[in-house]
Amino acid sequence: MNSDEQIISGCREGKRKAFSKLFDTYAPVMMGVCMRYCKNRIDAEDVMQDGFIKVFGQIHKFRGDGSLEGWIKRIMINAAIDSYQANLKHAFHEDVTENKLSAQIADMDDHCDDDLPPELQIPHKKLMEMIQELPDGYRMVFNLFAIENYSHKEIAALLGISENTSKTQLLKARKALRRKIEAIIEHSHINRISTV
Amino acid sequence: MNNMNKIDDLFREAMTGYKMTPAPGLWLRIERHFFPPSKYRPSGLITSVLLLSIAGLMPWILIPANDQDEKKPVLPEGNFKRGYLIETITPVEIKPDGNGDYRISARSFTVRPTVYEEKEAIPEAGASEQFIASINDPADDPAIRPILIANRQHIADLAEPAIPNTAVKEGLLKDASIAFLESHPVGLIQYSRYIEEMKISAELRKTSLTPYHEKSYVRKGEFSAGLNFNPSIVFYDPNPYNKMLGGDATISYKMFSFSIMTGIGYSRMEDVSTYKVDYMTNDSVGYFIRVIGFIPDPRNPGEITYITRQEAIYDSVPHYTIEDKTNYYSYIDIPFSVGYTLLQTHRISLTIDAGIKFSLLVDRDEPDIDFRISDAELINVERQVPARLNTNWRFTAGVDFGYILSDRFSLHLEPVFEQYISPVYAKQPGYLPRKPYLTGVKAGIRYNF
Numbered sequence: 001m002n003s004d005e006q007i008i009s010g011c012r013e014g015k016r017k018a019f020s021k022l023f024d025t026y027a028p029v030m031m032g033v034c035m036r037y038c039k040n041r042i043d044a045e046d047v048m049q050d051g052f053i054k055v056f057g058q059i060h061k062f063r064g065d066g067s068l069e070g071w072i073k074r075i076m077i078n079a080a081i082d083s084y085q086a087n088l089k090h091a092f093h094e095d096v097t098e099n100k101l102s103a104q105i106a107d108m109d110d111h112c113d114d115d116l117p118p119e120l121q122i123p124h125k126k127l128m129e130m131i132q133e134l135p136d137g138y139r140m141v142f143n144l145f146a147i148e149n150y151s152h153k154e155i156a157a158l159l160g161i162s163e164n165t166s167k168t169q170l171l172k173a174r175k176a177l178r179r180k181i182e183a184i185i186e187h188s189h190i191n192r193i194s195t196v
Numbered sequence: 197m198n199n200m201n202k203i204d205d206l207f208r209e210a211m212t213g214y215k216m217t218p219a220p221g222l223w224l225r226i227e228r229h230f231f232p233p234s235k236y237r238p239s240g241l242i243t244s245v246l247l248l249s250i251a252g253l254m255p256w257i258l259i260p261a262n263d264q265d266e267k268k269p270v271l272p273e274g275n276f277k278r279g280y281l282i283e284t285i286t287p288v289e290i291k292p293d294g295n296g297d298y299r300i301s302a303r304s305f306t307v308r309p310t311v312y313e314e315k316e317a318i319p320e321a322g323a324s325e326q327f328i329a330s331i332n333d334p335a336d337d338p339a340i341r342p343i344l345i346a347n348r349q350h351i352a353d354l355a356e357p358a359i360p361n362t363a364v365k366e367g368l369l370k371d372a373s374i375a376f377l378e379s380h381p382v383g384l385i386q387y388s389r390y391i392e393e394m395k396i397s398a399e400l401r402k403t404s405l406t407p408y409h410e411k412s413y414v415r416k417g418e419f420s421a422g423l424n425f426n427p428s429i430v431f432y433d434p435n436p437y438n439k440m441l442g443g444d445a446t447i448s449y450k451m452f453s454f455s456i457m458t459g460i461g462y463s464r465m466e467d468v469s470t471y472k473v474d475y476m477t478n479d480s481v482g483y484f485i486r487v488i489g490f491i492p493d494p495r496n497p498g499e500i501t502y503i504t505r506q507e508a509i510y511d512s513v514p515h516y517t518i519e520d521k522t523n524y525y526s527y528i529d530i531p532f533s534v535g536y537t538l539l540q541t542h543r544i545s546l547t548i549d550a551g552i553k554f555s556l557l558v559d560r561d562e563p564d565i566d567f568r569i570s571d572a573e574l575i576n577v578e579r580q581v582p583a584r585l586n587t588n589w590r591f592t593a594g595v596d597f598g599y600i601l602s603d604r605f606s607l608h609l610e611p612v613f614e615q616y617i618s619p620v621y622a623k624q625p626g627y628l629p630r631k632p633y634l635t636g637v638k639a640g641i642r643y644n645f
Contacts, residue, residue, distance in 0.1 A: 016231055023223050032214035045222050046515070052226045057625075086514055087481075124210045131207065135482065146204035147211050174203045181203070 004068045011059040019056055026069060027052075030076050032128075036143050037080035039132050051079035077148065081158055084140050122184060130180045138173035145170050225518050229470055229580060248427065248637045419645045422446045422459075422608065428636025430465060440465040440634065444529060448642075453537040455547065461529035463555070467584070471519045471565055474575040479513040514575065519565050525584055526559035533592060545598035545606075553614065555588040582624035589617040594638065610638040 007025070010018025030051065034044040054075050062071055131139060140159060144150040145166070150158070152166040159166070426442040444461025489503040533551025540546075567574050594612035601607060616631040 014230075016227070019227070019230065020223070023226065027218050027223070028215035029213065031216040031218045032211070035216055036211055036214075041219075045219055048218060049222060049225055049518075053229050056226070056230055120206070122206075122210075124214060127207055127210045128214065131211070142207075146201070147208050174201065177203055177207070181206075 005064075008059060008062060008064075008068065011056060022055070023052060026072050029069065030072060033073055033076050034080060035128060036131050036147065037077070037084070037139065039136070039139070043083070047080045047083045048076065050083065051076040054079060077144075081140070084136060085160070087136065117185065120181070120185070122181065126184070130177055133180070134173055134176055137169050138176060141166050141169040142173035142177070228520060229518055248639065419447065419449050420606075420642045421645070422448070422640050422642035424461075424608070424638045424640030426461070426463070426612070426636055426638045428463075428612070428614070428634040430632050430634040432630050432632045438466040438468060440636070442527075442529065444531065446531070448535075450535075450537075453540075455535040455537070455549070456533070457535065457549070457551070458530070458532045461531065463527045463529055465525045465527065467523045467525060467581075468520050469523050469562075470580040471521060472516055472578040472580055473519050473565060473567060474514060474516045474578070475567070475569060475572040476512040476514055476575055477569075477572045478510050480508045481511045481513060482509045483507060484509060512573070515572075517569070518580070519567075521563065521565055523563070524561035525557060526561070527555040527588075528558050530554045530556075531592065535596065543600050545596070545600070547596040547598065548594070549596060549610075550591070550593040552617075553590050553592050555590070557584060557586045557588075560584070582621040584620055585618070585622055587618075588620060591615045591617055596638075598642075604644050606642045606644065608638070608640050608642055612636050612638050 007018050007022045011022055027048070030048055031044065034048040034051070035041065038044040038047055051072075055072050058075070062068065131142065134142065141155055144155045144158065145152065152163045152170075155161075155166045156163045161169075422445070424444050424446065426444065428440045428442070429437045430440050431437045440463055442461055442463030444459050446457050446459030448455050448457035483506050485504045486507050487502050488505050491501045491503065493499040493501060531551060531553045533549045535547045535549035537545055537547045565577050567577075592612060592614045594610045596608055596610040599607045613633065613635050615633045619631050621630050
């Protein structure tokens with residue numbers, strides 16, 4: 001049992017081996033996805049559990065239009081959004097005036113080049129930690145916009161927020177991340193000076 | 197949206213295809229959702245099979261071996277043959293039926309191996325000198341009619357005390373013949389030989405009987421009642437298995453090699469169900485910066501340096517866990533099957549049977565979840581496995597090994613296979629319909645009327 005078709009066929013027949021094979025194949029990538037949307041590993045595993053239960057429960061709905069990985073990933077993202085919405089009270093505090101101003105800044109920020117050094121080398125694990133350290137709302141919007149390439153309109157619909165709020169959260173997320181990156185750059189610079 | 201931001205690019209490049217190994221327990225949690233584990237371990241299965249095997253062998257262990265099959269009768273000098281002797285088990289009962297006639301009780305016959313001497317038949321000789329051979333009910337066997345007719349007067353004389361008003365008629369006097377036969381040995385010559393001889397001469401041979409063995413029993417055309425114990429393992433393919441214990445009382449009627457059986461039974465089935473348990477715990481959900489002091493900058497009037505401290509914010513956060521729980525379901529079973537006896541010796545029988553079984557759910561034993569997470573508030577318990585249906589039909593098949601203890605009692609051990617024809621669970625989106633099958637052993641005792 002190797003190809004996606006065989007795995008899907010086995011899963012539709014309720015075969016345990018097929019379920020296991022599908023999990024083994026896609027779990028590492030999906031774990032990476034879930035980690036991005038959650039603040040820690042425990043929450044990520046909860047989301048991934050929900051996601052895979054939905055995957056197995058809805059595998060008969062997969063029509064093969066796109067890749068299986070893409071389909072599973074969408075389910076994982078939806079599971080992450082469900083989990084996030086279950087904790088919605090901690091997320092957004094909308095301020096219409098502030099949002100409007102911030103949204104305008106965010107629009108400009110989308111198209112500006114940052115002054116990040118081109119030779120910047122940050123371990124991926126560190127970048128993951130940076131995303132996880134973001135407040136829930138920032139993290140959700142940043143993931144959906146910057147990594148999944150959703151538009152603010154789509155994000156607003158998915159998260160049940162306004163587009164301006166989405167833009168504001170993105171702006172704040174970027175700023176927070178930039179500060180963390182700058183701190184790393186500064187730290188490495190100081191280290192370099194001290195070693196010289 | 198065309199995203200040109202370098203921060204975004206940095207993270208997108210790093211996070212696309214980023215892989216992490218999930219905790220080993222995660223798959224187990226997901227697997228348990230779809231394939232609830234059984235607490236019936238293989239060691240228990242092996243133990244059960246061994247115990248059942250021992251139980252099945254007990255009759256052969258406890259009951260002294262009857263080696264008559266191996267112990268060949270020693271043939272005396274002369275024209276002796278091996279055959280079987282038929283005798284009635286109990287004396288015939290002749291009772292008045294209240295209308296001036298007489299009724300003869302139903303009879304059963306024992307059959308035992310014997311040796312007999314072949315002699316020429318002498319129809320005109322006295323009845324007491326005749327050996328009457330039959331493979332059917334002697335009273336109905338046309339082969340013995342000539343003897344009965346030839347000896348009708350003698351039969352009538354014998355019958356007279358028992359049936360005073362029976363008239364002697366030409367032809368077969370059935371009741372009188374039976375009365376006569378009850379008081380005389382009735383022999384069964386080996387079947388093939390008998391037929392062969394009848395073809396040649398259509399005449400019976402006179403024989404003398406030499407009963408040889410102790411009792412052995414074979415019966416035909418009869419009702420029987422049985423009590424059975426029936427442990428089984430239920431396989432929820434592709435799920436693991438659960439165990440089921442049951443018993444039934446049956447009644448069956450056997451005619452020649454065919455039999456029909458019905459009855460009523462009780463079974464109690466284990467079912468490991470999965471539950472989603474929602475609960476709340478008081479977790480850290482973020483932090484805030486508390487200003488605990490400030491220092492005015494003397495060099496820059498108006499500038500203040502704040503002294504801050506990061507403090508955690510706690511709030512109740514929802515979680516859930518997947519828990520397993522063993523439920524028990526009790527059923528009343530009504531079986532109906534037909535059987536065909538492949539092998540029947542004086543001690544052992546081998547019968548195949550098949551049929552259907554109807555089950556009615558009469559009791560659900562579904563204990564509460566044992567929630568043991570400390571400092572957590574239980575919010576909701578949601579059953580993941582659909583509810584059990586109240587009725588089921590299943591196909592049954594088995595191979596019954598019978599060991600005949602006496603003319604009344606026999607022990608039976610039957611490996612059985614049953615396949616559910618209808619699902620056991622109610623329909624639920626996202627949950628595959630389950631039509632499990634089961635294998636087990638039916639062990640019991642049967643009483644022949």
